[in-house]
Amino acid sequence: QKEVEQDPGPLSVPEGAIVSLNCTYSNSAFQYFMWYRQYSRKGPELLMYTYSSGNKEDGRFTAQVDKSSKYISLFIRDSQPSDSATYLCAMSENNAGNMLTFGGGTRLMVKP
Amino acid sequence: EAQVTQNPRYLITVTGKKLTVTCSQNMNHEYMSWYRQDPGLGLRQIYYSMNVEVTDKGDVPEGYKVSRKEKRNFPLILESPSPNQTSLYFCASSLGTGEAFFGQGTRLTVV
Numbered sequence: 001q002k003e004v005e006q007d008p009g010p011l012s013v014p015e016g017a018i019v020s021l022n023c024t025y026s027n028s029a030f031q032y033f034m035w036y037r038q039y040s041r042k043g044p045e046l047l048m049y050t051y052s053s054g055n056k057e058d059g060r061f062t063a064q065v066d067k068s069s070k071y072i073s074l075f076i077r078d079s080q081p082s083d084s085a086t087y088l089c090a091m092s093e094n095n096a097g098n099m100l101t102f103g104g105g106t107r108l109m110v111k112p
Numbered sequence: 113e114a115q116v117t118q119n120p121r122y123l124i125t126v127t128g129k130k131l132t133v134t135c136s137q138n139m140n141h142e143y144m145s146w147y148r149q150d151p152g153l154g155l156r157q158i159y160y161s162m163n164v165e166v167t168d169k170g171d172v173p174e175g176y177k178v179s180r181k182e183k184r185n186f187p188l189i190l191e192s193p194s195p196n197q198t199s200l201y202f203c204a205s206s207l208g209t210g211e212a213f214f215g216q217g218t219r220l221t222v223v
Contacts, residue, residue, distance in 0.1 A: 008152060032210060043116075043202055043214030044155070088154060097206030098143035098162065099170070104154040 003027055006089055006103030015112050019076040023089035023103045026070065030091040030101070033065050035074045038086045038105065047087075048074065051095070079110045114139045118203050118215035125193055125222055133188045133218050135203030141213075143206040144186040145170070146178065148199040149217075155202065161186055193222040 006023045013019055021035075032051055036044035048063040050056045056063045062075040072091075076083055089103040116137045125131055137144065145160040147170075157170030161180040175197055177189040186205075190197060198221050204212040 004154075006154070034210075036214075041217070043204075043216050045214070046211050049210050090155075092210075095210045096143055096162075096208045097204075097210050097212040098145050098160045098208075099157065100145075100155075100212060102147075102154040102156070104152055 002104070003101050004089065004091060004103040007106055008104055010107040010109055012109045012111060013079055015079060015081060015110055017079050017110070019074075019079050019083070019108060019110075021074040021076075021087050021089075021106050021108070023072050024070055025072075025091055025101075027091070027093075027101070028067075028070070029093045032092045032095050033063070033072050034090040034092075034100070035061075035063055036088040036090055036102075038088060040085075044088055079108075081110050081112050084108060084110050114213070116203055116205050116213050116215035118201075118218050120218060121216060122219050123221070125220070127194055127222055128192050131190050131193060131220075133190075133201060133203075133220070135186045135188065135215060136184050137186075137203075137205040137213070138184065139205060139207070139213065140183065141205035141207050142183070143208055143212075144180065145204045145206075145212070146176070146186070146188050147202045147204065148172065149202060150199050158188070158201075193220075195222050198222050 035048040146158040147155040159178040
C-alpha cells in the first residue's frame with residue numbers, strides 16, 4: 001500500500017463547477033500538507049500549504065485537513081479551463097520542504 | 113527572477129554511458145532535492161541535501177549519486193544508466209519554511 005493514495009482521474013467537469021480533490025495517507029507523523037499544481041511539461045508549483053488539521057482558503061481554493069481520518073481535500077470553486085492540470089497532494093513530517101511524500105496526482109480537465 | 117534551473121531539459125542516452133543532470137537555484141536556499149516522476153507513482157525522492165556537503169538518501173536512491181559542493185548547485189549523476197531509469201526528473205529547493213520550488217524537469221530516456 002502506498003503511503004499517500006490519490007485517485008488518478010481524469011476528472012472532467014464543466015466550467016464553473018465545484019471540484020473536489022482528495023488524498024488519504026497512512027503515516028500519522030505527517031504534520032504539513034500541501035497541494036501542488038502541475039501543468040503539462042512544467043514543474044509542480046505550490047498552491048496551498050497547511051499545518052495540522054483545519055481549513056485554509058485562498059481565493060477560489062480551499063484546503064481541508066482531517067488528521068483523525070488521515071484525509072485531505074482541495075476544493076476549487078468556479079472552476080476555469082485554466083485550472084486544467086494535474087493536482088498533486090504532498091505531505092511532510094517537518095516544515096523544511098525537503099522531504100515531501102507525494103500522491104500520484106489527479107488529472108483535472110475543466111471544459112468550457 | 114527566482115528560479116530553479118535544470119539542464120538538459122531532454123536527454124536520450126544509451127545504457128551504461130555516464131551522465132550528469134545539473135540543477136542550480138538563485139534563491140540562496142539551503143535545502144535541495146531530486147525527485148523522479150513516473151506514471152501512476154507520482155514524485156518519489158531520490159536524494160536530498162540540507163546544506164553544502166550534507167546529502168542523504170531519499171526513497172529511491174539506487175543507481176544515483178549527488179554532490180553539493182556549492183550552495184546553489186546540486187547535480188544528479190547516473191554513473192551507469194539503465195532503461196529503468198527512464199523517467200522525468202525534477203530538482204527542487206527550499207528555504208526551510210515549507211514551500212519547495214521545482215525546476216522545469218528533465219526528461220531522460222535510456223535505451
